[in-house]
Amino acid sequence: xxxxxxxxxxxxxxxxxxxxxxxxxxxxxxLKQRAIEEKGETLEAAADAILAFNKAIVDATYDLIPAVKxxxxxxxxxxIPGLQAYKExxxxxxxxxxxxxxxxxxxxxxxxxxSYAIAHLGEIKVGETSCRPFDExxxxxxxxxxxxxxxxxxxxxxxxxxxxxxxxxTSNPSSGEFQDRLMDGRPLYEHVADKVKEWGEGxxxxxxxxxxxxxxxxxxxxxxxxRKLMPHTYILVPGYGAQGGKAEDLKAFFNKDGLGAIVNxxxxxxxxxxxxxxxxxxxxxxxxxxxxxxVKDMIEDxxxxx
Amino acid sequence: xxxxxxxxxxxxxxxxxxxxxxxxxxxxxxLKQRAIEEKGETLEAAADAILAFNKAIVDATYDLIPAVKxxxxxxxxxxIPGLQAYKExxxxxxxxxxxxxxxxxxxxxxxxxxSYAIAHLGEIKVGETSCRPFDExxxxxxxxxxxxxxxxxxxxxxxxxxxxxxxxxTSNPSSGEFQDRLMDGRPLYEHVADKVKEWGEGxxxxxxxxxxxxxxxxxxxxxxxxRKLMPHTYILVPGYGAQGGKAEDLKAFFNKDGLGAIVNxxxxxxxxxxxxxxxxxxxxxxxxxxxxxxVKDMIEDxxxxx
Numbered sequence: 001x002x003x004x005x006x007x008x009x010x011x012x013x014x015x016x017x018x019x020x021x022x023x024x025x026x027x028x029x030x031l032k033q034r035a036i037e038e039k040g041e042t043l044e045a046a047a048d049a050i051l052a053f054n055k056a057i058v059d060a061t062y063d064l065i066p067a068v069k070x071x072x073x074x075x076x077x078x079x080i081p082g083l084q085a086y087k088e089x090x091x092x093x094x095x096x097x098x099x100x101x102x103x104x105x106x107x108x109x110x111x112x113x114x115s116y117a118i119a120h121l122g123e124i125k126v127g128e129t130s131c132r133p134f135d136e137x138x139x140x141x142x143x144x145x146x147x148x149x150x151x152x153x154x155x156x157x158x159x160x161x162x163x164x165x166x167x168x169x170t171s172n173p174s175s176g177e178f179q180d181r182l183m184d185g186r187p188l189y190e191h192v193a194d195k196v197k198e199w200g201e202g203x204x205x206x207x208x209x210x211x212x213x214x215x216x217x218x219x220x221x222x223x224x225x226x227r228k229l230m231p232h233t234y235i236l237v238p239g240y241g242a243q244g245g246k247a248e249d250l251k252a253f254f255n256k257d258g259l260g261a262i263v264n265x266x267x268x269x270x271x272x273x274x275x276x277x278x279x280x281x282x283x284x285x286x287x288x289x290x291x292x293x294x295v296k297d298m299i300e301d302x303x304x305x306x
Numbered sequence: 307x308x309x310x311x312x313x314x315x316x317x318x319x320x321x322x323x324x325x326x327x328x329x330x331x332x333x334x335x336x337l338k339q340r341a342i343e344e345k346g347e348t349l350e351a352a353a354d355a356i357l358a359f360n361k362a363i364v365d366a367t368y369d370l371i372p373a374v375k376x377x378x379x380x381x382x383x384x385x386i387p388g389l390q391a392y393k394e395x396x397x398x399x400x401x402x403x404x405x406x407x408x409x410x411x412x413x414x415x416x417x418x419x420x421s422y423a424i425a426h427l428g429e430i431k432v433g434e435t436s437c438r439p440f441d442e443x444x445x446x447x448x449x450x451x452x453x454x455x456x457x458x459x460x461x462x463x464x465x466x467x468x469x470x471x472x473x474x475x476t477s478n479p480s481s482g483e484f485q486d487r488l489m490d491g492r493p494l495y496e497h498v499a500d501k502v503k504e505w506g507e508g509x510x511x512x513x514x515x516x517x518x519x520x521x522x523x524x525x526x527x528x529x530x531x532x533r534k535l536m537p538h539t540y541i542l543v544p545g546y547g548a549q550g551g552k553a554e555d556l557k558a559f560f561n562k563d564g565l566g567a568i569v570n571x572x573x574x575x576x577x578x579x580x581x582x583x584x585x586x587x588x589x590x591x592x593x594x595x596x597x598x599x600x601v602k603d604m605i606e607d608x609x610x611x612x
Contacts, residue, residue, distance in 0.1 A: 021418070024432075032433075041435035073414055073421035077430055079439030080393055084386050105414055107448065108379055109478035112327075115379035124383055126330075127338075129347035133385030142413065144450040145476050146483030170451050172415035177452030178497065181489040188484065188494065195483070 001137055001163040002234055003206040005099050006259060008066030014299045015254075015306075017101060017236070018061060018291075019266025020089060021071040022050035026271040028284035047081035050074075053287075054089045057270055058096055060288035061295045067099035067137075069236075069264050090136055100136045101236065105167065107142030107149050114152035121153070121162035138163040140214060140236070143192050147199070154199055154211055163203075163210040163234075166196045168226055171216025171239030189222060193229040200233055208234050208260070215253065217245025217263065224252035227260065235261045241268030241298070247305035254306060263302055269294045307443055307469040308540055309512040311405050312565060314372030320605045321560075321612075323407060323542070324367060324597075325572025326395060327377040328356035332577040334590035353387035356380070359593075360395045363576055364402055366594035367601045373405035373443075375542075375570050396442055406442045407542065411473065413448030413455050420458035427459070427468035444469040446520060446542070449498050453505070460505055460517055469509075469516040469540075472502045474532055477522025477545030486528075495528060499535040506539055514540050514566070521559065523551025523569065530558035533566065541567045547574030547604070553611035560612060569608055575600045 009015050024032070024046060032049045039045035058068065070093075075086035093100050106116040120139040123130040141153050141164045153164045169179055169189040179189040193213065200211030215226045217239035226235065235253050239245040240263050253261035272278045272294035273287040282290035315321050330338070330352060338355045345351035364374065376399075381392035399406050412422040426445040429436040447459050447470045459470045475485055475495040485495040499519065506517030521532045523545035532541065541559050545551040546569050559567035578584045578600035579593040588596035 023417075023421075024430075036433050041433035041437075043430075043432065043437050043439065046430075046432045046437075071414075071418055071421075073412070073418045073425065076425040077421040077439060079425070079437070080386065080390050082425075082439070083389055087386055105412070105448075106379070108377075108411055109476060109481075111329075112377055112379045115329075115377075115383040119379065119382040119385070119388075124330075124349075124352075126349065126352045127342050127347035131347075131349050131352075131385070133349065133383060133388070142411075142448050142450055144448055144473060144484060145478055146480035146485070148478050148480040149476075167450060170415060170455075172451055172454050174452035174454040175415075177501070178450060178494065179452070181494070181497065183487040183489050183494070188487070188489070191484065191487065 001161050001205065002208045002210050002212065005067060005262070006206065006208065008099055009262065012064060012066050013303065014065055015262050016065060016298055016302060017067040017069045017262050017264045018057070018065055018269050018295065019069045019071060019264050020054050020057070020270065021074045021266040022053050022270065023074055024050070026267070026274065027053045028287050030284065043078045043081045046078045047085040051085040051088055055092055056288040057291045058093055060292040062096040062098055064292070064295050064299065065098065067101055067262065068093050069101040069103050071103040071266065087134060090134060099138070101138040101140070101165070102134065102136030103140050105140050105142050107145055109145060110148040110152055113149045117153040117156035122156040122160050138165060140164070141166045143167060143195065147195065150199055154203060157210045158203055163212060165212040165214045165236040166192070168192050168196060168213040169215045169219055169222045171218045171243055171245070175216065190225065190229060193226050196233055197230045204232065208232050212236055214238065217250060218243055220249035220252045227253055227255070231255070236264065237261050238264045241265045247301045250302060250305060258306065265298055269298065307467050307511065308514045308516050308518065311373060311568070312512065312514065314405055315568065318370060318372050319609065320371055321568050321608060322371060322604055323373040323375045323568050323570045324363070324371055324575050324601065325375045325377060325570045326360050326363070326576065327380045327572040328359050328576065329380055330356070332573070332580065333359045334593050336590065349384045349387045352384045353391040357391040357394055361398055362594040363597045364399055366598040368402040368404055370598070370601050370605065371404065373407055373568065374399050375407040375409050377409040377572065393440060396440060405444070407444040407446070407471070408440065408442035409446050411446045411448050413451055415451060416454040416458055419455045423459040423462035428462040428466050444471060446470070447472045449473060449501065453501065456505055460509060463516045464509055469518060471518040471520045471542040472498070474498050474502060474519040475521045475525055475528045477524045477549055477551070481522065496531065496535060499532050502539055503536045510538065514538050518542055520544065523556060524549055526555035526558045533559055533561065537561070542570065543567050544570045547571045553607045556608060556611060564612065571604055575604065
């Protein structure tokens with residue numbers, strides 16, 4: 001699966017992923033009102049509004065980008081209707097030829113992790129029929145429970161040609177609280193990076209492994225170290241833009257082949273119409289056009305710095 | 307919310323929680339066949355089968371127990387229909403007067419954790435109407451991202467009188483890989499325990515905090531240490547029974563007041579009809595009766611050891 005992602009990145013010349021995190025406050029009023037008129041003030045209405053929002057952004061950007069990363073929490077907060085919108089978003093993005101990275105950050109003990117892996121990347125038999133529950137291409141995984149929590153994801157990746165990105169060093173301000181604490185003279189995240197490398201050794205797909213890592217753009221020094229510790233690991237890099245990560249800091253996350261990292265922006269793209277320099281040019285009816293311009297600017301910004 | 311759980315534990319004289327983790331292989335054939343006849347070999351059929359299975363177990367045990375702990379991965383693996391069955395299980399257990407601990411192990415950066423907290427413990431406004439997406443009473447939370455990943459859960463707990471259990475030392479064989487590594491001479495899980503204590507200080511509800519911890523029954527020595535580090539923290543203890551945790555090991559998790567811990571069993575209860583000493587006495591049509599007897603035995607076993 002990582003080779004498919006790399007092909008798309010190369011084809012579009014865009015090492016970026018658009019985070020489809022449709023917080024209701026980013027969704028234009030007219031979309032919300034239309035949904036509420038149809039479905040009342042219900043979770044179903046919220047779900048309809050975010051799905052319409054997503055589809056417009058995908059329609060306006062899919063030719064420019066290799067992949068999207070829906071953040072499932074933003075859908076789960078609208079209960080079952082929200083998760084239905086998540087699933088429809090995944091399917092819609094697949095129809096448009098996009099790779100879908102499910103940002104689900106799941107992780108549990110062995111048998112339970114297997115169920116999460118099946119839910120997002122695998123298939124399950126009901127009687128004699130195989131069903132694909134959510135059917136993303138990649139999922140993000142939390143490593144706190146150790147190898148037997150991650151291994152079932154790797155097994156499903158190997159069986160179904162899917163991939164994962166394991167949290168190594170997250171982009172948030174307090175990520176260092178545990179992740180930077182020293183163990184035998186090295187921070188926890190470096191030990192996790194060692195494990196990610198090891199977990200991915202049996203999952204090579206071309207020059208890179210289907211087992212990737214997450215390292216935040218907000219921590220370029222740690223990105224450089226992570227890059228060296230895991231030479232064949234693709235790095236998903238959140239935190240560019242709204243969270244403060246800058247293009248010049250991203251170089252550290254890439255290999256000399258120009259590959260090895262894919263940079264996410266969520267709010268910076270999907271809420272572009274509410275932010276400088278787009279908000280004066282686009283009203284809320286043209287939010288998707290603002291997203292398209294923001295994608296072009298992001299690609300130029302990152303390719304310029306690399 | 308923790309005071310409500312303690313009241314129920316005291317009323318039933320049962321510091322236990324039944325894990326509703328309906329892996330399809332535990333569900334009797336006749337329930338699966340019935341569902342497949344109605345819905346075909348679909349995720350909907352699987353969801354119908356696990357919901358019928360859960361309801362029968364709840365009907366047979368609700369008068370004996372204070373709480374249930376559905377493991378959401380077991381539902382998520384059946385996609386949207388599975389999550390619908392999860393939600394209906396939560397609602398059904400509430401109708402029966404049970405406290406519901408959603409074993410969701412969510413955790414993300416701040417704004418995203420807030421969405422997970424809203425999804426499971428809080429409410430969200432659509433227009434002027436407040437909606438409760440999943441509406442569990444407690445949720446489990448992963449601490450790897452640090453304070454700003456956990457704080458939004460604590461805030462929602464304080465606002466909506468709900469609770470969380472934060473993973474400290476998990477029950478699985480490889481939990482020590484990161485959790486037992488020494489940082490400044492103390493294992494990571496002890497540092498997490500310190501933080502759990504701190505995170506819960508503003509959430510006291512009687513003698514205990516609404517911010518609890520998860521420590522596996524399979525690690526009684528670590529349980530004793532965790533108990534001392536977090537005197538006002540309720541400990542959710544998985545790993546009893548099928549995973550190897552024994553009643554005599556559980557003493558370490560409790561305080562002198564006889565409170566402070568609640569012990570989970572999943573497979574040992576819900577799949578009792580497939581296991582010794584119940585399988586010779588109960589056929590699959592009477593699986594729920596086997597669960598009832600297993601609950602009684604578990605309560606006797608644990609109360610005997612305390």
